[in-house]
Amino acid sequence: VPNHINASAGALFEVLRVIAGASQELGPAEISAITGVPVGRVQRALVTLERLFFIRRSEPSRKFVLGYSARSLGIDALKRFPLREAALPILRRAASASRGEATLHGRMGSCSLLLAKAHTQHSAIGSGRIGERTALHASEPGLAMLAHLGQNEVDEYVANCAVLRRADIRASLGKRLRTIRDRGFAVNDSPGGSDFVCEVAFPILATNAEPLGAVLLRFNRDVLPERKLDIVIAKGRAIVSDLTALVMRNPEDFAAPYGQLTQ
């Protein structure tokens, strides 16, 4: 165990992370198997977490799921992203317009962070989990933000990103960012090789043109009238511009955190 870490607290957070990320309730033996932390230490961590309501026993299995203290912390942490509250009604409108999902992404360091999502009955696409992060260059919302960073910041980002070291990849990224800047949005017509899902991301810019976040529309082309993408892009642009206008009117209310988060 490194010196700067406390072993007991480390094990406790390891247990908490596994329970938060699990797709089902977990018992001590399962947590021990996943984390490699001895069962005895897992038990002690569970006792602490349960007494502080970070986890609770699920009925009828009596195994563990997240408790209200953990959820409260998540809600508290959202206060760091005032953009989210303002964006919620806009996300719902955007989801309706695209007949799919609309998600809000914030920027934290070199990552794009999923902050909120709204979806319609048409959407069964799966936009990820709140708090999920991707490198800026690796998703449409991240690219929409990256395209609007200053050249120095983009250069620094590229220099720190191992997969962008090859000259041809760098050149391709540069071209992509120019296109996004010119169009005002990032678009991917077949994310993950899918031939029917489409993604369009609009940046949310502060008064000084710094990107605070991006709204991503993710939808199935087949539900669009005549599969027309242009209509969705026009509607999406109009809806997101309402959010941008709100941010510009009250810039100090939307100062975003800048964590040194790297991939």
Added chain:
Amino acid sequence: MKSFVRRPVKKPPRPARRLGGLNKSALRTLEILAALADRRDAVGVTELSRQFGSTKTLVHRALGTLLEQEYAVRDRSGRRYEIGPRVLEFLDSGSPDPDISMMSLAAMRELNAISGESVMFGIPVEHGVTAVFGIDGRWPASGRIPRGVLIPAHASAGSRAILSMYSDEEIEAYIRQALPLKRFTSRTITDPVELRADIAEIRRLGYAFGRGDFVDSVRTLAFPLADADGRPHGTISVIFLAERFDQDNVTKRLPDYLDVIGRLQLELRCYFASSPVLTELPQI
């Protein structure tokens, strides 16, 4: 109508302060995590060490643990700390959405253990409440409200607990359409003035008390359960047989009842607060 006990609603203590026998380093780290989550700006080691009365070394070590797990990140300066993105995962856990009746069942078991009496869960239905499930008391003869029976909003402690969560306008609308208020026993509240006074008392105390107003032979302590916006979600009622009802004992244990309900209400509030964005939109 006067309530039989007048005590303010006891809020559950902040979790991180319930210490005793737990690992101090883990507790300190959780407290620092809560402090980071509570702030809108970054914070330094010195400030945290003052806040928690710990040495800088211990705070530094706690922050190291949080950084390692990405529950905290360094700010732009690299010298201060802010909440990390991993905390947001608590809002959208991969675990299946909690079944709210199951969440309530855990609290109901606690109430059952404290009182030894039957505990029922009721949900609002149009103009009233209906019991959907319950736990039997430990005595051979225990009070029970039959499932599925519609109890008008004025006629029992549980239904008035739910009524108390509606707006004054909605309550007036109910009274107007329900007049004359139907009598079920000699103790049923049928006077609108008395009903309004009882609602005010329930709002103040956080619980409703029924003295055999729907079924003669039972006394009921009912707690309202609200969603994140304070709208009625349901009610939990502890049903005492009148012959076994000991007011002094119930008064003594009331803080325990309220503690259980307070924790459940917090959990429900967190659940509802984190999920509205996930709700389906009407089809367009």
